[in-house]
Amino acid sequence: EADIYQTPRYLVIGTGKKITLECSQTMGHDKMYWYQQDPGMELHLIHYSYGVNSTEKGDLSSESTVSRIRTEHFPLTLESARPSHTSQYLCASSARQGYGDTQYFGPGTRLTVL
Amino acid sequence: RKEVEQDPGPFNVPEGATVAFNCTYSNSASQSFFWYRQDCRKEPKLLMSVYSSGNEDGRFTAQLNRASQYISLLIRDSKLSDSATYLCVVTGGGKLIFGQGTELSVKP
Numbered sequence: 001e002a003d004i005y006q007t008p009r010y011l012v013i014g015t016g017k018k019i020t021l022e023c024s025q026t027m028g029h030d031k032m033y034w035y036q037q038d039p040g041m042e043l044h045l046i047h048y049s050y051g052v053n054s055t056e057k058g059d060l061s062s063e064s065t066v067s068r069i070r071t072e073h074f075p076l077t078l079e080s081a082r083p084s085h086t087s088q089y090l091c092a093s094s095a096r097q098g099y100g101d102t103q104y105f106g107p108g109t110r111l112t113v114l
Numbered sequence: 115r116k117e118v119e120q121d122p123g124p125f126n127v128p129e130g131a132t133v134a135f136n137c138t139y140s141n142s143a144s145q146s147f148f149w150y151r152q153d154c155r156k157e158p159k160l161l162m163s164v165y166s167s168g169n170e171d172g173r174f175t176a177q178l179n180r181a182s183q184y185i186s187l188l189i190r191d192s193k194l195s196d197s198a199t200y201l202c203v204v205t206g207g208g209k210l211i212f213g214q215g216t217e218l219s220v221k222p
Contacts, residue, residue: 033209042214043158043201050208058209090157094210101146103210105157 003027006091006106013081014114021076021109023091031101032074033092034058034066037108043090049074081113116214117141120202123217131192135216137185137202144211147178149187150201152215158201161187192220 004025013019025032034047035058045058049068063085064078074093078085090108094101120137127133139147147164162169164176164185175188185202197220202213 039155043212045209048209088155101205101210102148102160102163103158105159108157110155 004091004093004104004106006089006109008109009107010110010112012112012114015080015082017081019078019081019111021089021091021111023074023076023106024072025074025093025104025106026072027093027095027104028071029093029095029104030071031094032068033094033103034064034074034076035090035092036060036062037088037090039088047076081111083113086111086113115140117206117211118202118204118213120200120213120216123199123215125216125218126221127192127218128221129192129194131220132188132190133192133218134189135187135200135202135218137187137213139183139185139202139204139211141204141206141211142180142183144183144204144206146205147176147185148203148210149174149176149185150203150212152199152201154198158212161200189218192218194220194222196220 007022030051035043044060046062047066091106092103094103149161150158151161152158168177173190177186199215199217201215
């Protein structure tokens with residue numbers, strides 16, 4: 001089992017609030033990722049990091065921001081939540097294992113913005 | 115065109131059936147290939163890597179055809195617990211590219 005954690009697991013919040021979704025891994029992986037997934041739909045990469053102080057935007061434009069100050073921690077922040085941000089947010093980490101990068105996912109945060 | 119395309123689902127099969135999923139990818143430079151499984155409202159989990167020579171893990175067999183840029187997953191003797199969405203994944207630009215998934219529902 002992968003050691004990657006996300007909190008909170010569920011969050012219901014009002015429009016305009018600032019929120020931070022936490023993601024931590026204890027595997028020492030350099031690479032970390034944030035995906036957004038709506039029910040029954042595909043995963044979309046919104047942010048990734050190849051190490052401390054490295055962050056990049058993913059394939060899907062997102063109003064969220066990320067930081068990577070410590071290897072094990074990759075939080076995602078929304079400055080002003082809107083109903084369009086309602087979705088599931090999945091964090092993942094990876095390390096090369098001889099054949100490409102196997103990504104391990106956290107349990108996800110299900111966000112609802114009212 | 116999407117970078118990774120999978121059979122549209124859902125696949126509804128009886129227990130014990132053999133089911134095959136297909137996937138095509140557009141980036142000929144992709145080097146690594148995987149199948150992930152995602153249960154309803156859960157996170158994706160690695161099912162198996164896909165090697166050029168083809169590989170098998172119990173009831174699951176994965177095949178890769180680089181010339182045709184095609185990946186397949188075969189599930190034999192399907193179980194109720196195999197019901198899930200199966201994601202075809204390839205590497206591209208240093209990242210993993212996920213297909214939209216094919217839903218499998220195994221019925222008693």
